[in-house]
Amino acid sequence: MISVTSVTDKYILQPTLINKHKKTLGWLSASLLWKREIHFFQKLLDQYVVNFTAIEDKKKVDHFQSIITYYEGELIDSLMAKLRLHEKKLAEMLQSGEETRIEYFKEHDSLMAELESLNEQIVQCKEELYSFIEKVM
Numbered sequence: 001m002i003s004v005t006s007v008t009d010k011y012i013l014q015p016t017l018i019n020k021h022k023k024t025l026g027w028l029s030a031s032l033l034w035k036r037e038i039h040f041f042q043k044l045l046d047q048y049v050v051n052f053t054a055i056e057d058k059k060k061v062d063h064f065q066s067i068i069t070y071y072e073g074e075l076i077d078s079l080m081a082k083l084r085l086h087e088k089k090l091a092e093m094l095q096s097g098e099e100t101r102i103e104y105f106k107e108h109d110s111l112m113a114e115l116e117s118l119n120e121q122i123v124q125c126k127e128e129l130y131s132f133i134e135k136v137m
Contacts, residue, residue, distance in 0.1 A: 017090065020108050024087055027115045031080045034122055038072045041129055051136035064129055071122070079115060086111055 045068065049061055089104055 017094075020105075021087070021090060023112060024083055024090075024108075027112070028080065028083050028087075030115070030119065031076055031083065034076050034118075035072065037122065037126065038068055038076065041126070042068050042072070044129070044133055048133050048136050057132075057135075060132055064125075064132070067125055071125075075118065079118065082111060083115075 041064070045061065045064055052058055052061055086107065089107075093104055
């Protein structure tokens with residue numbers, strides 16, 4: 001299997017494929033950061049959970065805990081696997097010389113939209129969690 005970034009005289013990479021490759025690598029990097037952030041969110045929640053005694057606050061803690069568990073235990077890893085598979089498909093497409101497979105482009109757009117949505121959700125969760133924790137700091 002060839003690498004997407006390898007230099008060969010057999011393939012002329014379309015600029016759009018190079019951009020899609022770079023964007024995918026960027027999201028892989030972002031997903032690693034998300035994993036670290038989610039782990040930090042858990043530590044933060046664990047540290048301050050004892051300070052929340054009101055019923056509403058405990059419900060909010062449960063809400064954050066559910067989000068953290070879902071993101072950390074399932075969603076981010078699943079998306080990282082999709083990204084790696086997506087990169088593998090690109091490498092296979094380049095190796096076979098079929099640089100114009102329509103399904104790859106559709107998949108890419110769909111995957112990028114999913115990642116952008118998750119990024120927005122994580123940013124929103126982070127803001128809400130920090131505001132919530134600030135109440136007891």
